[in-house]
Every structure is written in structure tokens, then in C-alpha cells.
Amino acid sequence: MIHQMENKSAEAPVIVVDRLRVVRGGREVLHDLSLEIPRGSIVGLLGPSGAGKSTLIRAIVGAQITQGGTVTVAGHAAGSAPVRALVGYVTQAPSIYPDLTVRENVAYFASLVDAPPETVTHTIHAVGLADQTDQLAGTLSGGQLTRASLAAALVGRPEVLILDEPTVGLDPAIRNELWALLRRFAHAGTTILVSSHVMDEAVRCDRLVFIRDGKILADGTLAHILASTGTDDAEAAFLALATRRAS
């Protein structure tokens, strides 16, 4: 599977959002939004509260009714059956079962996507939970729980991994470990989209996409965004973009 992914072009965008329009509660919240995300990159999705980040993620995972435009993942329409197996989504609320062990949880998620049984052990080891394999998920520490949720999302070897503030509340050493892990998966071809308010997470991404009022206000590397906002750190750039007067 990994081998197959490496054979595909590194340049081909795996997520393509084209002129997406979404109306929620009678109000247009995404306005003709277009975005392409290349395979194997880690992209940070930033923006103030209510900007439309979750709505965009819902559209990519196929859980959002849309009023215009298209969203494709690896060439398939978002929401179509093939895309469900291609996308792993880790929300902030742990999605694993506290009364099952780490192995039982990961095996359950593997069964949902017909992943071969040997990937269960491999994935648990990859996220650094070998010693907790037979521990009940409900007794894991916060960092271990996050890694168990990641394992559940990764066991189907998704092409796209979407993470909502993955390292919030974790200590710096565990944050580092998790980012090293994400980097390894990105190197193997997984495309990672991280939605975050936390600048410590943002600065580790290859590229940042800043959304405000349902539009993309900035899209580029951190260096590019610092230069275009005339700021010298991510927090200041975020504030500059969040408060910039609409043109």
C-alpha cells in the first residue's frame, strides 16, 4: 500500500476544492472557495472562530451539503464510497471506546475498512503504543489517548489524514513525538490537513491556509505569510490577518 502511494506523482494534488459554496443556517459561509493540496504535504488550516474551517473539513470528508462547486479526494467526489476509506479524521473528542483495549479498538477500526489484521500491530507500534497494546483505552494518559485515536484513523492507511487541533493539551515532548510521527506518514505519502488555532502547530506545517469569513485570505509557507503581513511571528501574522479590513 505504502509502495503504491510512493509510485504516484508527488505533484498531483490529492485534495481539490473548486469554487465551493456552502450555505448554513440560511447564510453563505463558504464563498467560491478553491484550494489544492498536494500529496504528502502537511497543510495547516487556520482562521478565527466561525471562519469556516470545520465546514471546509466537513465538505472534504463528505459530511456537508454543498450549494456549488466540487470537492474531490484522490480523484473521487467527496462523500462517495471510495473516499470514505481514503480519509482518516481525528476530531478533538476521542473517537475510541474506553472499555476496549488499544488493540481491540484499532482492530475494530481496521475491520470497518477491511484493513488486513497485520496492520493493527504495525500501526499500534508506529504510534508508539506497543507497551499499551492490551491496556483499556479508558486508562490511557491524554497523550496516549491522542495516539490511540491516531492509530484508529491510520490503520486503514488513509491517503488523507485530517486532524483537529491534534496536540492541544499535550506536553512539549509528546507534541514533538506526534509531529515526528506525522512527518513520517507525510514522507510515506499521506496528505495531512491540520485545523488549528495553536501557532505552535501552525509553524510545523509545510503550508498554511488562512480562512476568514469563508474565503482564503492567505495561502503559503509561514515565511511567505510573515513577509506578506509584515510580521515576524505566526501569532502576529494570525492577528494581522484576522483583523485586516475586508477589501
Ligand SMILES: Nc1ncnc2c1ncn2[C@@H]1O[C@H](COP(=O)(O)OP(=O)(O)OP(=O)(O)O)[C@@H](O)[C@H]1O
Ligand atoms: N449548523 C449550523 N447552522 C447554522 N450555521 C452554522 C452551523 N454550523 C456552522 N454554522 C456557521 O457557519 C460558519 C462557519 O462555521 P465553522 O464551524 O465552519 O467555523 P470554524 O472556522 O470551524 O470555527 P471554530 O474555529 O470556532 O470551530 C459560522 O458562522 C457558523 O456560525
